[in-house]
Amino acid sequence: xxxxxxxxxxxxxxxxxxxxxxxxxxxxxxxxxxxxxxxxxxxxxxxxxxxxxxxxxxxxxxxxxxxxxxxxxxxxxxxxxxxxxxxxxxxxxxx
Numbered sequence: 001x002x003x004x005x006x007x008x009x010x011x012x013x014x015x016x017x018x019x020x021x022x023x024x025x026x027x028x029x030x031x032x033x034x035x036x037x038x039x040x041x042x043x044x045x046x047x048x049x050x051x052x053x054x055x056x057x058x059x060x061x062x063x064x065x066x067x068x069x070x071x072x073x074x075x076x077x078x079x080x081x082x083x084x085x086x087x088x089x090x091x092x093x094x095x
Contacts, residue, residue: 001041001042001045001063001064001065002062002063002064002065003065004065004066004067006038006065007035007038008022008023008034008035008038011034011038012034019034022034039075040079042064042065042066043064043075043076043079043080045064046060046061046063046064046072046076046084047076047080047087047091049063049064050084050087050088050091050092051088051091051092052092053088053092057069057072057073057084057085057088060072060084061073061084072084
């Protein structure tokens with residue numbers, strides 16, 4: 001998950017499908033493009049890591065495969081409606 005170079009081409013190769021076939025199947029099954037699906041998986045993992053309170057936003061952005069914290073934060077806010085820092089403060093699990 002932390003591999004920023006892992007992309008749709010790599011996923012389609014791992015699945016043994018051509019990129020266009022993967023796209024059609026993902027749209028039919030998940031209602032998302034492969035890129036959107038991969039991003040949503042990464043962001044959901046990031047949310048769980050933020051809840052743990054063990055890592056900074058910057059560390060988490062790299063752990064889930066985003067190149068920059070700014071890019072990560074913009075997609076996180078788009079998906080969850082708040083910044084990663086606000087999400088962490090609101091959902092941090094007590095140890």
